[in-house]
Amino acid sequence: MISGGSCLGQKPWPYKPGVAENYAGVIHSTDPSAFASIVYVGQQAKTVFDRRANNNNGGRIKIEAHVFTITWSDSLSSKLLANPDIGDLTTVTAQAERHARIVGLLPHCLRSLIDRIVLHGGNMALGGGNRGLLLYSERTMRHETKAGKLHEIMLHEAAHNLGQIMQRSPEWVAAQNSDNAFISKYAQDFPQREDVSESFLAWFILRYHRHRITEEQANTIRDQIPARLKYFDEQNYHMSPVEADAGGPRE
């Protein structure tokens, strides 16, 4: 799960204002989720990435993970490995299901790239990459209840799995060059690692939740990254269970 090309494995991860902060709360907890079922497999010895290892520099640790299989309503499935530090099995199971419902809000095109969700207790930065998600239950709760940006952060992190596939493609680089601008300071500071995640989140908000943002916010996205928007439009991603919000047609 460690890679220099994604959020995972980056040590000290400097906080930069990003799209999730600028558009916090646009994605709602009550939006459709593809979560269908979760089954407890049992406890298994697993090696997982944890930012808390090596004095918070991050590293791989061995845990007796509580393993779950999540089935999504569109036939996909993902494994969830939960760290016993979350609590007893009842608590772990509740947290596993809570996070499965949250991940279920992600569109098919991103969930199809998630083989493994690692869920720790604790309050560290979430991450995505190498066909996985790295989650911390205290942090997701904070994002949900205090910052109100949980689902925007989740989309950003999940989009790292997409970014690893296409962020060096000629078509994407051409779109970046054509726009000659970024959607956020975070994308600008890390144009290779963060731009896909930041731009995908902005595209998602504009195309599926246009009526939940202001005209000014919509214009910012249109003006900053028109070529990237066109790039994402042309991919014809499978977006279920995401629906355009009820205020009008999909932009």
Ligand SMILES: [Zn+2]
């Ligand atoms: Zn990121």
